[in-house]
Amino acid sequence: MKAGEEVVKKHDLSSLRLLASVGEPLNSEAVIWSEKVFGRAFLDTYFQTETGSIMITNFPGMKVKPGSMGRPFPGITATILDPKTYEPYGETGKIGLIGIKPGWPAMMRTYWNNEETYQKKFRNGWYMTGDRASLDKEGYFWFVGRDDDIINTGGHLVSPFEVESVLLEHPAIAESAVVSKPDPINMEVVKAFVSLKTGFKSSPELDLEIMNFIRKKLSPLAMPQEIAFVDSLPKTRSGKIMRRILKAKEWGEEVGDTSTLEDD
Amino acid sequence: MADELKDVILKYVTAEYLEEGADPLGFDSPLISGGIVDSFSMVSLKRFLENKYKISIPDDDATPEAFDSVNKIADLVRRFTRT
Numbered sequence: 001m002k003a004g005e006e007v008v009k010k011h012d013l014s015s016l017r018l019l020a021s022v023g024e025p026l027n028s029e030a031v032i033w034s035e036k037v038f039g040r041a042f043l044d045t046y047f048q049t050e051t052g053s054i055m056i057t058n059f060p061g062m063k064v065k066p067g068s069m070g071r072p073f074p075g076i077t078a079t080i081l082d083p084k085t086y087e088p089y090g091e092t093g094k095i096g097l098i099g100i101k102p103g104w105p106a107m108m109r110t111y112w113n114n115e116e117t118y119q120k121k122f123r124n125g126w127y128m129t130g131d132r133a134s135l136d137k138e139g140y141f142w143f144v145g146r147d148d149d150i151i152n153t154g155g156h157l158v159s160p161f162e163v164e165s166v167l168l169e170h171p172a173i174a175e176s177a178v179v180s181k182p183d184p185i186n187m188e189v190v191k192a193f194v195s196l197k198t199g200f201k202s203s204p205e206l207d208l209e210i211m212n213f214i215r216k217k218l219s220p221l222a223m224p225q226e227i228a229f230v231d232s233l234p235k236t237r238s239g240k241i242m243r244r245i246l247k248a249k250e251w252g253e254e255v256g257d258t259s260t261l262e263d264d
Numbered sequence: 265m266a267d268e269l270k271d272v273i274l275k276y277v278t279a280e281y282l283e284e285g286a287d288p289l290g291f292d293s294p295l296i297s298g299g300i301v302d303s304f305s306m307v308s309l310k311r312f313l314e315n316k317y318k319i320s321i322p323d324d325d326a327t328p329e330a331f332d333s334v335n336k337i338a339d340l341v342r343r344f345t346r347t
Binding site: 153154185186189204205207208211212215220221223225 | 280302303304305307308311312314315
């Protein structure tokens with residue numbers, strides 16, 4: 001997306017059948033872009049090393065809702081659990097923990113030399129992926145964020161993924177990452193890291209414009225209290241944004257393992 | 265200058281924070297305590313003033329009380345443009 005549409009137009013795409021994405025959850029903006037540029041929507045997928053195979057996805061033939069994770073892969077039972085009771089919610093639209101019914105063939109059998117951590121992944125008969133999402137009336141899952149990444153600002157929960165997605169709707173922004181930063185009054189507040197598209201330059205005016213953009217499109221709570229303009233975001237070699245690194249710096253913590261950080 | 269300052273602030277607050285159909289604001293209308301501008305949005309209002317008047321308002325001075333009306337905000341801006 002950063003490179004623009006022209007690169008795609010140079011090629012014959014008549015034999016292109018499917019476009020799928022792994023790694024970071026796809027923002028709706030990316031799916032809409034691919035429909036426009038490739039004539040086909042990027043199909044987002046959801047799985048973990050622990051699950052061994054795709055659990056929730058947009059499979060060929062189903063209607064794609066841009067920004068949604070899709071639906072459970074045939075044969076997989078997935079739901080949204082109440083974080084307090086670990087029971088599936090009786091209604092749709094509520095944000096909770098993603099739970100998957102154990103027993104699928106590719107499921108992990110343990111963590112090497114760490115059975116205790118393995119056991120903690122299961123509650124009330126569900127495998128807990130550690131991510132939060134909501135479910136709509138048509139059974140589509142909507143990603144909210146990694147449990148550890150959710151921002152608790154003055155007692156309200158903010159989804160970093162939602163803020164990142166709306167940031168990408170701003171014409172100047174190419175990439176975005178949202179993390180919490182410490183705050184004396186609200187415990188945590190929203191901080192955004194953005195890289196700009198070619199032709200845009202950071203300025204105090206753009207900074208304010210982006211703040212107001214989020215405030216109006218989402219809410220004052222979700223508005224980044226600080227925006228850092230960066231050339232690029234730290235990513236893994238497979239393209240996942242490493243929020244962990246950005247967050248650790250904000251909180252003055254050790255950055256930890258960076259062996260998967262991309263080289264350039 | 266003084267009145268122009270107040271006009272600019274009033275216009276900005278009205279355009280950015282006042283809901284459509286709400287009663288028009290005056291220079292003394294309560295902004296924070298009146299629920300027009302919440303504590304999270306105050307940060308963007310502060311940023312606007314800092315950009316516009318090329319000043320820096322320390323966090324300790326950017327209190328909800330100091331932002332509670334256009335008149336009070338104008339006083340605050342004047343304090344920091346003078347120094």
